[in-house]
Amino acid sequence: MTGTLIKKEIITKILDFRFVITSVIAIVLVVFSVVILSGNYKKEVDIYETALKDDEKDLEDVKTFSLYEPKIHYPPNPLSIFNNGITDKTNKTFTLKYSWIPRQTTETESENPFLKIFRHFDLTTVFQIVLSLLALLLIYDAICGEREEGTLGLMLSYKVNRSRILFSKLVSGILLLSIPVLLSFVFSLLIITVIFGIGFSASAWIRIGLIVLTTLLFLAFMISSGLLISSLVSNSSVSLLLSTCLWVILCVLQPNLNSFIAASVIDVPSNNRIDEVYSVLWDEFEDRYEAHLVEIDKKVPEGRQNGNMMNYSDYKGRYVIFDGTTPLLLRYLYITQEIEPLRQQYAEKEWNIYKKEYLPFLEKQFRIQQTLDRFSPATIFYSIVASLSCTDVYNYEHFLEEVRNYRNTMMSYLNNDRKIFSEHANEYFTQLEMEEIYHSQYEKREENGMTFGFYNTPPIDLSEIPEFHFQNLTLQDHINDLITGILLLLTYSLIVFQVCMNRFLKYDVR
């Protein structure tokens, strides 16, 4: 009997012109968005690849470790077509410095700072808005509409209990909706893979499969709430009215509201304030630097002579381009030995301040948003898809952590293996011995008349430097969030369906 009921529901709805036309519109909207989003992704990949090439070229020319500042780029993620998450707000490039521990800076690196407001758009939002509206339009008259037409009474005269009718309506709704959902996914994937030639890895395909399932689960919730509204009222117009109000609140209002509340309830310290704290710290560093200089000058008095040494130095880093006499170089060797480790310490201190006085506030805001998000199925859906697409906060933080770890590995390699800050600190400058540097510089100057640059020195040997590898978080790492989200969605759906069942059992079919 259930089978017959489901069949009947599907056949009557699928013949409905309204369902067909709204599905077609929905699919067209999805296709339009996919074309634009895939194009954006392609552009991102182009930028990423040119950046990698340029980095390689830049590093070939590096002749001193003092100028060795490799860059790390966040690899573009093809799943970001499905969900933007926070990717368009995060820094994509990090420069590894002795004096700075990588973290998200507040400056965004957008190509165009204008009209950002209209650009927050991805496939999940399209699904969230369009398909849920479709679901409500499909189901709003499921019970009250049949009552109006009189078929509900007819149906109940058969030997079939009410819960079965309701259940078959739910199942048929999900089955029917899966047609536009699957079609949208198939079209999107065809466009992405065939037209734009974007490939997915095996695990990405599993993630896409899970995204499809989550979408259906979310739509199941929308269908059961549509059913609930339909069983609460007796008039199909009123039911549609309430359903659409529910839709606009759940899918348009609340996603914006949650973040807006979070952003305005808790204040993050302003950039200026935190910059002030940092500058106090670096002032202290400069004082200690000066003190060291005095001591060093006692050791190598002739090093202070006015030589041809180009030395750009600020607290963010020190670039020494050497062209001078041996005592001058010696003086800088001492500085390097004592100051550079100190600079690293201060970088650590700055990082600790950031971690203690800035990050917790961001975290608090984020928690508030997360908690609020858990109350609404639409936002739960969004965050599950974000986790599945690896565009969520956790994945980005994992990336930052990896970058910081890599920086530590690199620093310890430079400190311990290459000993660039030890008594062999000339490595900090070049690969050459001190005398060789002097001669190479001297010859060049004779030839050229120019007074700076390591013209004759070979580039530093980078073959043994550890490489950076980054893997997105796996499904297992996300499992807690995913399970919580999915369970919440299921619970909401079940609660709504249960209430609907109660209402329908008492429903007056006359």
Next chain:
Amino acid sequence: MAMIRTIFYKEILLNLISFRFHILLVVSVLIFTVSGLLYVNISDTRQDDLIAQYRMQTGGLHENSAHLNNLALFRQHLIRMPKPGEIISLAEEQDLPDLISFDAFWLGGFYSEKEMFSDVDRYNYKLNNYIPFDWVFIAGIILSFFVFVLTFDAFSGEKQTGTLKLQCAYPVSRLYLFFAKYLAFLVLITLTFMLGIAICLITISLASAFQIVLPSIGQIIAVILVSLIYFSIFILLGLWFSSIIEKPATSLAYSLFTWMILVIFIPSGMVMLGEKIRPIPSAFEHNEQMNTAETEIWDNAPRRAQSYGPPGAWGGKVYPYMDLRKKMIVEMDAVRNEYKVIRFNDQLRQAKMAINLGRISPYVLFRKISECIAQNGLQDFENDFTLVVNHRRIFREFIESKDREDPESYHFVNSWHLETYSSAPVNFEEIPILNEPRQNLLDNILEDAAIDIGLLILFNLVFLIAGWTGFLRYDVR
């Protein structure tokens, strides 16, 4: 005429007691209250931050006025203080930079690694993107949605109950019938909006710790007038759907899809499409171009302009070929500034292209006009940028004129060498200060938003004709 009035009153009364109007009222009162409360929180801290920034800048100017050359290189900002009507349209303003930096020589300031535009926002990358609940969002998205909820069964619903036939039996033309309904809806939705505005203003003035500058009466009236035109489009659209589609529910379904496309999809989609149609060089490419142009000047400059060396090398007090060198430096600065302006114009043109494409959506038009009323948004930012470009010239001229007065100076004002021009103290009062000028509201609207208002009215006319002919041909049986 009396008949029209009767029909009009009847419509208003019927809607006032209807369930859907109550939902609309509750939702709009709630949203406006929430919007007021949240705006107060955000605005208070923002104002604090900007004022702190302003103090810092004034302090910096004061400190650096001890030496003219230091003052020339001091990185100043145009601080874009919150405008009185900010709550009208916050969304784009929130993403626009707060500071535009410059010094006497360079747009963006001497430290080239720092950006020309920066923010003092308390920004959190972990939060999802959101549109703040400004009035444009509430009126443009939420209330326009409710317009459809009110109008979807205007004709088809009355047909079902049979009252439409009855009304047609009276000696009134269909035109009047149509207009009575139209006016009733317009009055209802506008009254709701006005009620919301009042609630929002009261919330803000009760909740704010500081004196937040509320929008002026002129601005409020302008917003209401524009929203009148905006709502009217959706009412006509709803009436049209209601007259061409038999079943009310189907009519609502179609009008919702239309609403979704007009209000949600076209704005975002067209902006993204605009970026495709008018691509701009990436920041990296742009920097390459800028550096090449600068290097070219360097390479073409005479050798004596290039080599400077330590002061010991040429013994004297000022480098003997400083005039050559200064010429080169000035040229390089000019190229750099030119490229910064080019970059800005590229970005602006792209954004304008996107907006132009989006103008097929009434929501985009509404947002643009409201930005003109609130005197913020992209247009205002463009004006500010032009201000900074001009002010930098004025500031540079000021530095040069002060330098001419100093007998001890070598009079080579340039961005690279501080020692070649005056380091005499400057009277703080004389330093030209950059302030955003107050614009006349009406001039501003007429200048920048005339076309948009025209387009909104055009939308009205199109849907008026559609709705009216739809109703004229309507079969009331």
